[in-house]
Amino acid sequence: MVVDLHILLGAITGLAIGWSIHFIRRKRTNEPENDERTQKIAGKAARNTIVVIMGMLAVIGWGDILDLFKLETLAVVSVVFFALIISMIGFLRYYNSKDV
Numbered sequence: 001m002v003v004d005l006h007i008l009l010g011a012i013t014g015l016a017i018g019w020s021i022h023f024i025r026r027k028r029t030n031e032p033e034n035d036e037r038t039q040k041i042a043g044k045a046a047r048n049t050i051v052v053i054m055g056m057l058a059v060i061g062w063g064d065i066l067d068l069f070k071l072e073t074l075a076v077v078s079v080v081f082f083a084l085i086i087s088m089i090g091f092l093r094y095y096n097s098k099d100v
Contacts, residue, residue: 045088049088060080
């Protein structure tokens with residue numbers, strides 16, 4: 001398996017920038033990192049994210065069974081991973097904005 005150096009460096013740079021932003025934002029907020037409220041919000045967000053991912057996998061599976069579309073394994077993993085990140089961030093922001 002050959003790894004393209006540009007892709008590897010892009011991924012490492014993206015991770016470094018992401019971690020830097022995370023630590024800067026964490027330093028600026030005065031909210032506690034982990035208390036009962038944040039645990040409850042994270043639990044709800046994770047539970048709803050799992051439901052979204054299960055629904056997405058069902059659609060992909062039935063699309064393959066009914067010959068509506070064919071996706072390779074790498075494409076399915078990429079789509080599911082992207083949906084996992086987006087839905088988790090979305091649910092966390094939604095529940096953080098509400099008074100739970």
